[in-house]
Amino acid sequence: xxxxxxxxxxxxxxxxxxxxxxxxxxxxxxxxxxxxxxxxxxxxxxxxxxxxxxxxxxxxxxxxxxxxxxxxxxxxxxxxxxxxxxxxxxxxxxxxxxxxxxxxxxxxxxxxxxxxxx
Amino acid sequence: xxxxxxxxxxxxxxxxxxxxxxxxxxxxxxxxxxxxxxxxxxxxxxxxxxxxxxxxxxxxxxxxxxxxxxxxxxxxxxxxxxxxxxxxxxxxxxxxxxxxxxxxxxxxxxxxxxxxxxxxxxxxxxxxxxxxxxxxxxxxxxxxxxxxxxxxxxxxxxxxxxxxxxxxxxxxxxxxxxxxxxxxxxxxxxxxxxxxxxxxxxxxxxxxxxxxxxxxxxxxxxxxxxxxxxxxxxxxxxxxxxxxxxxxxxxxxxxxxxxxxxxxxxxxxxxxxxxxxxxxxxxxxxxxxxxxxxxxxxxxxxxxxxxxxxxxxxxxxxxxxxxxxxxxxxxxxxxxxxxxxxxxxxxxxxxxxxxxxxxxxxxx
Numbered sequence: 001x002x003x004x005x006x007x008x009x010x011x012x013x014x015x016x017x018x019x020x021x022x023x024x025x026x027x028x029x030x031x032x033x034x035x036x037x038x039x040x041x042x043x044x045x046x047x048x049x050x051x052x053x054x055x056x057x058x059x060x061x062x063x064x065x066x067x068x069x070x071x072x073x074x075x076x077x078x079x080x081x082x083x084x085x086x087x088x089x090x091x092x093x094x095x096x097x098x099x100x101x102x103x104x105x106x107x108x109x110x111x112x113x114x115x116x117x118x
Numbered sequence: 119x120x121x122x123x124x125x126x127x128x129x130x131x132x133x134x135x136x137x138x139x140x141x142x143x144x145x146x147x148x149x150x151x152x153x154x155x156x157x158x159x160x161x162x163x164x165x166x167x168x169x170x171x172x173x174x175x176x177x178x179x180x181x182x183x184x185x186x187x188x189x190x191x192x193x194x195x196x197x198x199x200x201x202x203x204x205x206x207x208x209x210x211x212x213x214x215x216x217x218x219x220x221x222x223x224x225x226x227x228x229x230x231x232x233x234x235x236x237x238x239x240x241x242x243x244x245x246x247x248x249x250x251x252x253x254x255x256x257x258x259x260x261x262x263x264x265x266x267x268x269x270x271x272x273x274x275x276x277x278x279x280x281x282x283x284x285x286x287x288x289x290x291x292x293x294x295x296x297x298x299x300x301x302x303x304x305x306x307x308x309x310x311x312x313x314x315x316x317x318x319x320x321x322x323x324x325x326x327x328x329x330x331x332x333x334x335x336x337x338x339x340x341x342x343x344x345x346x347x348x349x350x351x352x353x354x355x356x357x358x359x360x361x362x363x364x365x366x367x368x369x370x371x372x373x374x375x376x377x378x379x380x381x382x383x384x385x386x387x388x389x390x391x392x393x394x395x396x397x398x399x400x401x402x403x404x405x406x407x408x409x410x411x412x413x414x415x416x417x418x419x420x421x422x423x424x425x426x427x428x429x430x431x432x433x434x435x436x437x438x439x440x441x442x443x444x445x446x447x448x449x450x451x452x453x454x455x456x457x458x459x460x461x462x463x464x465x466x467x468x469x470x471x472x473x474x475x476x477x478x479x480x481x482x
Contacts, residue, residue, distance in 0.1 A: 042286035043424035054413035060443035071431030
């Protein structure tokens with residue numbers, strides 16, 4: 001898992017990544033020293049929870065992908081089999097092919113977690 | 119499962135863990151209950167410190183510690199009490215540390231590791247405390263003690279330093295511990311403490327019910343019960359909204375009807391929520407259901423607060439993709455605009471509509 005996250009961090013524009021459980025516990029982290037894992041997990045888990053509740057209330061069901069954009073970067077949350085892949089990127093990554101690579105690596109992680117739970 | 123729901127379902131072993139914990143036996147017999155309760159009245163600080171002093175003089179350090187911990191929660195913020203508690207905890211844990219280290223190293227299990235983590239945290243060794251708490255979780259991820267040790271460290275920091283990250287951490291780890299062992303006495307006490315710090319006495323009162331039955335003379339239960347009765351009842355059960363109220367010191371105006379009507383998008387629904395998390399405008403087709411508005415208002419407040427604290431700047435926009443639809447949000451600095459459609463293919467047009475809407479409203 002750590003290897004996949006390190007691979008993910010090599011995608012242009014990606015600043016760091018981590019995997020956390022649905023309840024915000026960090027499973028594996030590959031964040032650069034400029035980010036505090038505990039802070040990212042706290043806020044990412046809180047944001048995921050409140051957007052999830054709003055989406056369910058609107059009748060959409062639980063989101064499988066969220067992109068939160070700030071002025072200086074983005075936070076991408078991808079659902080991966082009872083866990084969440086958290087990716088921090090430079091601003092504007094959503095518009096290029098980086099997102100495709102992130103989704104592809106998220107599928108790999110989902111595969112690993114499926115094997116581990118079966 | 120939410121944090122409030124997590125404690126509700128009683129576990130099989132809730133009786134054994136619900137009332138008296140491993141460290142917190144009732145201070146003394148029935149005859150002291152009234153005197154104890156009086157210490158937690160609003161003018162009880164001086165008497166409480168005096169009683170703590172008497173217990174210390176009788177070498178009843180554990181009892182003194184329990185009483186002072188309860189007092190610090192009851193009278194928060196109480197710098198004098200906090201200071202004395204820190205001194206007392208340090209003294210007690212310095213005394214116990216070799217025994218706790220021995221237990222954690224030789225008969226290693228989640229409980230002994232978490233007790234050592236607690237002691238190290240009180241002694242100011244945060245890194246050591248984290249290490250042992252994580253070791254407790256790794257040793258037995260289904261045992262609540264490791265999560266509780268982390269939650270308690272966060273809760274202490276949240277109470278002492280009003281640290282938002284610590285508050286969110288406490289909520290996360292308490293939720294986990296409550297899910298693993300619903301009805302666990304210490305989980306309930308810590309959860310009630312957290313809820314009272316967030317000014318939610320109604321929710322705290324519910325959490326305290328099983329503790330009042332099981333341990334009515336417990337100083338912490340008496341302190342929390344007195345505090346819960348004193349605070350005005352909250353008007354929401356949404357823990358994230360409570361957290362935002364604590365963080366911003368303001369609450370949205372739910373009684374206000376949206377004054378303006380937004381132009382209807384070609385597809386979906388639209389809402390505008392101001393920086394005070396109050397709904398100020400909707401399109402004609404948008405739902406005005408209380409829950410929908412509360413959830414969108416919480417999303418707006420959470421993203422405005424979270425993104426800068428994570429180091430990625432002010433909130434600009436978000437996209438949430440589900441199988442059943444898309445939910446989008448965009449901020450113009452003064453308001454957040456939300457759009458929803460049940461078709462994923464509408465994402466781009468809805469984003470464009472929100473973008474134009476924000477520009478128009480800003481120039482207006």
